[in-house]
Amino acid sequence: xxxxxxxxxxxxxxxxxxxxxxxxxxxxxxxxxxxxxxxxxxxxxxxxxxxxxxxxxxxxxxxxxxxxxxxxxxxxxxxxxxxxxxxxxxxxxxxxxxxxxxxxxxxxxxxxxxxxxxxxxxxxxxxxxxxxxxxxxxxxxxxxxxxxxxxxxxxxxxxxxxxxxxxxxxxxxxxxxxxxxxxxxxxxxxxxxxxxxxxxxxxxxxxxxxxxxxxxxxxxxxxxxxxxxxxxxxxxxxxxxxxxxxxxxxxxxxxxxxxxxxxxx
Amino acid sequence: xxxxxxxxxxxxxxxxxxxxxxxxxxxxxxxxxxxxxxxxxxxxxxxxxxxxxxxxxxxxxxxxxxxxxxxxxxxxxxxxxxxxxxxxxxxxxxxxxxxxxxxxxxxxxxxxxxxxxxxxxxxxxxxxxxxxxxxxxxxxxxxxxxxxxxxxxxxxxxxxxxxxxxxxxxxxxxxxxxxxxxxxxxxxxxxxxxxxxxxxxxxxxxxxxxxxxxxxxxxxxxxxxxxxxxxxxxxxxxxxxxxxxxxxxxxxxxxxxxxxx
Numbered sequence: 001x002x003x004x005x006x007x008x009x010x011x012x013x014x015x016x017x018x019x020x021x022x023x024x025x026x027x028x029x030x031x032x033x034x035x036x037x038x039x040x041x042x043x044x045x046x047x048x049x050x051x052x053x054x055x056x057x058x059x060x061x062x063x064x065x066x067x068x069x070x071x072x073x074x075x076x077x078x079x080x081x082x083x084x085x086x087x088x089x090x091x092x093x094x095x096x097x098x099x100x101x102x103x104x105x106x107x108x109x110x111x112x113x114x115x116x117x118x119x120x121x122x123x124x125x126x127x128x129x130x131x132x133x134x135x136x137x138x139x140x141x142x143x144x145x146x147x148x149x150x151x152x153x154x155x156x157x158x159x160x161x162x163x164x165x166x167x168x169x170x171x172x173x174x175x176x177x178x179x180x181x182x183x184x185x186x187x188x189x190x191x192x193x194x195x196x197x198x199x200x201x202x203x204x205x206x207x208x209x210x211x212x213x214x215x216x217x218x219x220x221x222x223x224x225x226x227x228x229x230x231x232x233x234x235x236x237x238x239x240x241x242x243x244x245x246x247x248x249x250x251x252x253x254x255x256x257x258x259x260x261x262x263x264x265x
Numbered sequence: 266x267x268x269x270x271x272x273x274x275x276x277x278x279x280x281x282x283x284x285x286x287x288x289x290x291x292x293x294x295x296x297x298x299x300x301x302x303x304x305x306x307x308x309x310x311x312x313x314x315x316x317x318x319x320x321x322x323x324x325x326x327x328x329x330x331x332x333x334x335x336x337x338x339x340x341x342x343x344x345x346x347x348x349x350x351x352x353x354x355x356x357x358x359x360x361x362x363x364x365x366x367x368x369x370x371x372x373x374x375x376x377x378x379x380x381x382x383x384x385x386x387x388x389x390x391x392x393x394x395x396x397x398x399x400x401x402x403x404x405x406x407x408x409x410x411x412x413x414x415x416x417x418x419x420x421x422x423x424x425x426x427x428x429x430x431x432x433x434x435x436x437x438x439x440x441x442x443x444x445x446x447x448x449x450x451x452x453x454x455x456x457x458x459x460x461x462x463x464x465x466x467x468x469x470x471x472x473x474x475x476x477x478x479x480x481x482x483x484x485x486x487x488x489x490x491x492x493x494x495x496x497x498x499x500x501x502x503x504x505x506x507x508x509x510x511x512x513x514x515x516x517x518x519x520x521x522x523x524x525x526x
Contacts, residue, residue: 161317162347166361166412167337176360180351258350258394 041227046234049227058228059219061211067235070201070212073129077136078197085144085193086186090178092145093152094170106145114139114200115207122208131208132201139200140193147189151182187251191244198240202232266328267293267415267448269314275322275473276309282473283309287323289467289476291416291450296442298451298463299476300513306474307452311418314450315341327416337361340409344421346401348393354380354404355389361412379411382441399430403437410441416448423458432497435461443492456513460506461497468516477516482509 006014023043029035030042037045053063061069092099117138121131155178163177179186205214213232220228269291276284284306291297299307312318313325316335325332327339335341340361348357358379362372380386383403393401402422409417423431435458442449442462453459459466464483467476486492489505500506 156347158343158345158347159349161315161335161341162343162349163360164317164335165315165337165339165341166408167335167364168360169364172364176352177349180349183351258392 038224038226041230045227046230050231050234053228053231058225059211059216061216063216063231063235066211066213066216067239070205070214071239073132073205073209073212074136074197074201076129077133077201078140078193080133081137081140081144081193081197082190085141086148089145089148089150089186090152090174090182092149093155093182094174094178099149106142110142110146112138114196115203118204118207121204127208127210132204132212135204135208136197136201140197143189143192143196144186145189147185147192148182151185151189152178154185155181183254184251187247187254191247194243194247195240198236198243202236268328269416269448269450270326270329271310271313271323272326273323274310274313274320274325276306276313276318277321284320285473285475287474287476289479291448294446294448296447296449296451296462296464297467298453298459298465299467299469300453300456300459300517301469301474302471302517303454305469305471307454307469308420309474310469311341311420311450311452314416315339315418337364337412338415340412340414340417342402342405342409342417342419342422344424346393346398346405346425348401348404348408350393353390353392354385354396357393357404358408358411361408365412375411375413379407382410382445383407383437397430398426399434402426402434406438406441410445410447414447416450419449419451421453422451424453424455431458436495436497438462456510456517457501460509460513461500466513468513480509480513485509 026040027043030037030040030045041049050063055062057065059066088102092102114135117135118131121134121138125131125134152174159177159181160173163173168177201212202214202217205212206218209215213235217229217232220226220232269289271287271289274284274287275282287310289297299310301307309318313320314327314332316332316339332339349360352360355376358376359372362375367375376389377386380389383406385400385403385407388396388400388404393404396404402425406422423434426434439462451459451462460482465479465481467479469475470477485505489503491500491503491506494500494503501510
């Protein structure tokens with residue numbers, strides 16, 4: 001293995017190579033006539049459809065409006081998961097009793113796929129913003145909690161001892177020692193949560209929603225409008241990647257402030 | 266205020282006797298160093314005073330009260346500094362003062378004095394990773410001193426520093442303890458460091474950890490006027506210093522011998 005870091009131009013070259021290969025294969029396959037056009041629309045068909053959807057409504061809204069309505073649910077769902085999951089995780093990492101009480105039930109709940117909550121989400125919160133938010137929450141909550149908890153549990157013991165000998169109370173220890181010490185782990189969890197949340201969002205919208213990218217895809221599927229389905233898929237992929245890039249940047253900024261490098265990617 | 270007392274202290278880890286029959290009294294403003302081979306339990310002694318560990322037998326008390334938990338009356342300087350990487354030098358020093366709920370103006374005063382004492386004024390807003398090891402340990406010492414603790418516990422504080430920096434820090438510590446005397450329990454395996462810094466040196470043996478003997482350095486230092494020399498290398502050349510050092514070395518070596526048999 002050659003571990004020398006790539007230059008920016010090399011990275012762009014390789015990324016372009018991968019993308020070019022992907023789109024080339026796709027275009028070749030769909031243009032070859034081996035598969036019916038309806039089953040695999042070509043990249044240009046999809047691009048064309050995307051441009052149309054920017055201005056022409058489908059399933060009650062244009063693409064930007066669908067994306068915005070998905071994004072709103074997503075922010076609520078992931079935000080709620082973070083605001084609840086991270087504090088509970090940190091407290092579990094500090095108070096042994098809480099750890100012993102919460103961990104068994106949590107270990108059971110976290111294996112239930114977010115989509116499995118759909119019937120209850122629909123029943124409890126309906127198809128407005130509530131239902132999908134709950135499903136996103138179900139996807140994003142476990143990594144928020146687990147990573148905050150692990151981050152807090154594995155803080156360097158010396159730092160905990162230093163805080164204790166300085167007479168630091170529980171609240172201050174959690175806020176000023178555990179939270180910053182666990183920060184890299186929390187961000188890693190947030191990245192996983194962001195991905196899972198985004199995936200569960202679309203899953204949720206396939207079933208309970210009246211707008212959003214997932215909803216648009218379901219409606220398109222019913223009309224066998226395959227280019228529209230693909231537009232939805234691409235929108236999901238690109239936005240998910242953009243969210244991850246943003247989180248990584250945020251992580252890098254905080255770590256640099258402490259003189260640390262980001263580990264891995 | 267500031268006395269430490271080990272009363273027939275023992276420490277067992279399972280079937281292993283780490284410490285046995287430790288008796289030691291450290292008076293107010295006295296500087297006592299414990300020297301011993303690694304694994305003899307000297308750090309455990311310090312950690313029991315800090316309240317991080319609890320003896321399985323006997324009692325450890327500070328100012329007559331049995332130690333139950335860590336607290337700012339017993340400030341610790343760790344070998345690996347243990348500064349908070351996300352806090353600036355000033356914030357690191359401030360944490361203990363904020364925990365005492367002191368008013369802001371008093372905290373600022375005390376931080377300024379601590380920074381001055383440790384020659385850190387120009388680094389107040391730096392983060393630990395921007396400082397050298399020696400500088401980081403100055404911050405850790407300032408963080409401990411600023412609390413005005415009744416006892417100061419130092420666990421091989423200069424062990425992680427390079428030789429030159431270590432010498433500077435040893436001289437600094439002597440300077441500070443003359444200006445601002447404290448009750449200090451200093452853990453080290455470096456014999457010269459112990460003789461140079463301490464009023465008394467306790468020599469520990471291994472398996473089980475015991476205090477073999479306690480040597481009075483202060484009376485000799487005063488009689489021989491070591492303080493007339495400001496440089497550590499001059500002090501280390503004085504005959505009485507050499508004599509004490511050799512005496513401690515021999516004592517430690519006898520232990521190693523008996524250990525091998």
